[in-house]
Amino acid sequence: MIRFWEVxxxxxxxxxxxxxxxxxxxxxxVLTVVLFPxxxxxxxxxxxxVAAGVLWVTALLASMLSLDRLFQxxxxxxxxxxxxxxxxxxxxxxxxxxxxxxxxxxxxxLAAAPILAVLLHMNAxxxxxxxxxxxxxxxxxxxxxxxGAALVLGARxxxxxxxxxxxxxxxxxxxxxxxxxxxxxxxxxxxxxLLILGALLAACLPLAPWATAAALRQALE
Amino acid sequence: MDFCHTRAMDTTxxxxxxxxxxxxxxxxxRVVFAGLDFAVAPGEALVLLGPNGSGKSxxxxxxxxxxxxAAGKLAWGEVATGADPELHAARTHYVGHHDAVKPVxxxxxxxxxxxxxxxxxxxxxQGAVETALTRxxxxxxxxxxxKLLSAGQKRRTNxxxxxxxxxxxxxxxxxTTALDRHNIKVxxxxxxxxxxxxxxxxxxxxxxxxxxxxxxxxxxxxxxxTEDGQP
Numbered sequence: 001m002i003r004f005w006e007v008x009x010x011x012x013x014x015x016x017x018x019x020x021x022x023x024x025x026x027x028x029x030v031l032t033v034v035l036f037p038x039x040x041x042x043x044x045x046x047x048x049x050v051a052a053g054v055l056w057v058t059a060l061l062a063s064m065l066s067l068d069r070l071f072q073x074x075x076x077x078x079x080x081x082x083x084x085x086x087x088x089x090x091x092x093x094x095x096x097x098x099x100x101x102x103x104x105x106x107x108x109x110l111a112a113a114p115i116l117a118v119l120l121h122m123n124a125x126x127x128x129x130x131x132x133x134x135x136x137x138x139x140x141x142x143x144x145x146x147x148g149a150a151l152v153l154g155a156r157x158x159x160x161x162x163x164x165x166x167x168x169x170x171x172x173x174x175x176x177x178x179x180x181x182x183x184x185x186x187x188x189x190x191x192x193x194l195l196i197l198g199a200l201l202a203a204c205l206p207l208a209p210w211a212t213a214a215a216l217r218q219a220l221e
Numbered sequence: 222m223d224f225c226h227t228r229a230m231d232t233t234x235x236x237x238x239x240x241x242x243x244x245x246x247x248x249x250x251r252v253v254f255a256g257l258d259f260a261v262a263p264g265e266a267l268v269l270l271g272p273n274g275s276g277k278s279x280x281x282x283x284x285x286x287x288x289x290x291a292a293g294k295l296a297w298g299e300v301a302t303g304a305d306p307e308l309h310a311a312r313t314h315y316v317g318h319h320d321a322v323k324p325v326x327x328x329x330x331x332x333x334x335x336x337x338x339x340x341x342x343x344x345x346x347q348g349a350v351e352t353a354l355t356r357x358x359x360x361x362x363x364x365x366x367x368k369l370l371s372a373g374q375k376r377r378t379n380x381x382x383x384x385x386x387x388x389x390x391x392x393x394x395x396x397t398t399a400l401d402r403h404n405i406k407v408x409x410x411x412x413x414x415x416x417x418x419x420x421x422x423x424x425x426x427x428x429x430x431x432x433x434x435x436x437x438x439x440x441x442x443x444x445x446x447t448e449d450g451q452p
Contacts, residue, residue, distance in 0.1 A: 002341035010326075010334050017325040078319020081287060086338045087311035220287055 003088050004096045011100030021066050026108045029062040033116045044121045051120035052130070052181035059109050059134065060170050063141045066105050067166070068159045070097060070149040071216065080153075081220060090213040098139075098146050098209070106138035122185075129184040129194075133177040136197045143201075143208035144169045150215035172200060236263040236389055236419055237298025239284075245292035246279045253279050254443035255292065261421045263389070266412065266432045269425040271440030277425035278318070280440065281392050284423060285315040311339070314386075316393045320379040324368035328359050331367055332381045339386035346386065353384035356411065358404070372399040380408065383415075391415065393424040405430065 015021055036054050040046055074080040083093050113134055114127055122130070148166035152158035180193035240260035246253045253276035261267050269277045282288040284295065286306050295302045302309040322331050332353060336346045354360045357377040362370070370378065376399045383391055391412075397405050409431050412422050424430065 003338050006334065006337050006341075010323075013330075014323060014325060076319075077323070078317055078321040079323070081315065081317055081319070082321050082335060083338075084287065085285060085310045085313065085315055087307050088338075089307065221289070 003086060004092050007083075007093055007096035008100045008103075011097055012103060015100065015104040021069060022104045022108050025062050025066050025105045026112050028065055029058055029109055029112055030116065032058045032061070033119065036120070048121045048123060051117060051122035052126065052178045052185070054120060055113055055116060055122075055130065056133075056137075056174050056177045056181075059113065059138070060141065060167075060174060062109060063105055063138060064145060064163055064166060066101070067145040067149045067162055068152070070101055070146060071153055071219075072149070072158070075153050075219065080216065084216060084220060090216065091209040094146060094150075094209040094212045094216070098142050098212075101146070102139050102142040106134075106142055109138060110134045122181075125187070126181045126185040129181050129190045132194065133180045133197060136194065136201055137173045137177045140173050140197070140200050140204050141170060143204040146212045147208055147215060150212045150219060153216070153219035173197065176200070236421075238262040239295075239297055239390055239421055241284070241290075241293060241295045243293035244280070244283060244290045244295070246276060246283060246288070247291040248276075248279060252291075252444075254440055257293070257438075257440075257443040259438055261390075261423060261436075263419040263421060264416045266416060266422040266424070266435035268430070268432060268435050268437045269423065269440060270437055275440040275444065277440055278394050281315070281394050281423065281425060282317075285313055285392050286310065287315070312388050313390045313392060314339075314383050314388045316379060316383070316391075316396055318394055318398075320375040322367040322370065322375045322378050325366055327364045327366055328370070328374075328378050329354065329363040331378055332359075332385050335382045336385035339382075339388065349387070350381075350385045353381040356384055357381045357407065373401060373404065376400055377404060380411075384411065389420045391420065391422045391424075393422070395426055396424055397426060397428050397430060 033054060036050070037047060040050070071080060074083065084090055086093055110131065113130060117127060117130055145162075145166055148162040148169075151165060152161045155161055176193045176196045180190040180197065183193060184190040238260050240258075242258055244257040244259075245255040253274075257280070259267060269280060271277055279288060283290045286302065286309055297309065297312070321335070322328075326334070329350065333346065333350050336350050336353075337343065340346045340349070354363055357380060359374070359377055359381060362374060367375065367378070376396075380396060396408060400408065405428070412430075412432060416422060422432070422435075424432075
C-alpha cells in the first residue's frame with residue numbers, strides 16, 4: 001500500500017512540475033466545445049439537444065490526448081524496467097499510475113464540464129447527472145486508455161495507433177454517459193444508465209490493470 | 222516478504238547461492254546463447270565477458286526476471302525464482318543501460334523514490350538514502366534537478382539505488398559507463414563491502430573493474446555455431 005501511494009505521489013509531482021499536460025487537456029476540451037456553437041449556430045434549442053453528446057465526445061477525445069505520456073517517458077528513460085521489478089504486483093503500480101493520470105486529467109475535465117454545459121444551454125436538470133456520469137465514466141476512460149498506452153509502447157506513431165485501438169472500447173461509456181443525461185433532462189430515471197456505467201467501472205478496475213501489466217511485460221521483453 | 226532479505230543482510234546469516242541451469246535465450250528468432258550454466262555464492266562476484274551482441278545484457282535481464290529464458294531455469298538455493306517473482310525482485314537490484322533519472326525531480330527525490338519502493342519503511346529508507354548520496358559524492362547535488370546532471374552524475378544517481386535500499390543480489394549492465402576513474406574506484410569499494418557483507422555481484426563490462434577473486438563467464442562459449450562453422 002505504501003508503494004501504491006509512493007507511485008501516485010511521484011506521478012503527481014512529475015505532472016505538476018511539467019505542468020503542461022493537465023492544462024493542455026482542459027484547454028483542448030474547452031476549445032473544442034466552444035467550436036460547436038460556431039459550427040451549428042447559436043440557436044439554444046439545437047445546442048440544448050446536442051449538449052450531452054458534445055460534452056461527452058469531446059471529454060473522450062481530450063482524455064485520450066495525454067494517454068501516450070502515461071508510460072512512454074518511463075519506457076524511454078528506463079524507469080519502467082525498474083517499476084516492473086518493484087517487489088510488488090505490477091497491477092498495483094499500474095493502478096497507481098492510472099489514479100495519478102485520472103487526478104491530473106480526469107478531474108480537471110470534471111471541473112470544466114458544468115461551465116461548458118451552461119455555454120451549451122444544457123437543461124439544469126442534467127447538471128448533477130452530468131457530473132455523476134463523468135465521475136464514474138472518466139476513471140473508466142483512464143483505465144481502458146492505460147491498456148492502449150501499454151500496447152503501443154515502442155511503436156512508431158503510437159499516438160495515432162492508440163486512438164484506433166481505444167476509441168471503439170470507449171463507446172459503451174459514451175452511450176450510457178449520454179443516455180443518463182438525456183434521461184434526466186427528459187424527466188426519466190437515469191438510474192439504469194448510471195448502474196451500467198458503475199458496472200463498467202467495476203469490471204475495468206481489476207481487468208484493465210491486469211491487461212495493462214501483461215502488455216507492459218510484453219513491451220519490455 | 223520484504224523482510225527476509227534485509228534480515229539476511231544485517232546478520233551474517235548464510236544466503237543460498239543464485240544459479241542458472243541450461244539457460245537459453247532467443248532474440249528476434251536468433252539463438253543468443255544456449256545451455257548456459259552459472260552459479261554465484263554469497264560474497265562472490267561474476268563478470269560476464271564477450272563481444273557486443275554476445276548476450277551479456279540479455280543474460281542480465283533474464284537474471285533480473287525482465288526476460289523469460291527460452292530454456293532452462295533460475296534458482297535461488299533450491300527454489301525456482303519464477304515461483305515468486307516479487308520475492309526475487311525484493312532481493313535484486315538491476316542497473317540497466319538507462320539511468321531512470323527523472324528530469325524534473327531532484328537527485329535526492331529520484332533516489333528516495335526508488336529506495337522507498339524497495340524498502341517501504343520510511344525511517345530506514347531515509348538514513349540509507351543519505352548514506353548513498355554521500356558515498357557516491359552526490360551530497361552537494363541533492364537538490365539539483367535531474368535534467369541538469371551530466372551523464373556521469375546521472376549514472377551515479379542510478380548507482381546510488383544500490384545502497385539506498387539493501388538487496389543481496391546486484392545485477393549490473395556495464396555500470397562503469399560514463400564514470401571517471403575516481404568513481405570507478407568508489408564503485409569497486411562499494412562492491413567489495415557488499416561482498417564482504419555476503420552480497421552477490423553480477424556485472425558485464427568492457428572496462429577493467431577490479432573485483433578480487435571474481436569468476437568470469439565467457440558468453441561466447443555458449444553461442445551456437447553458425448552454418449559456416451564460425452562461432
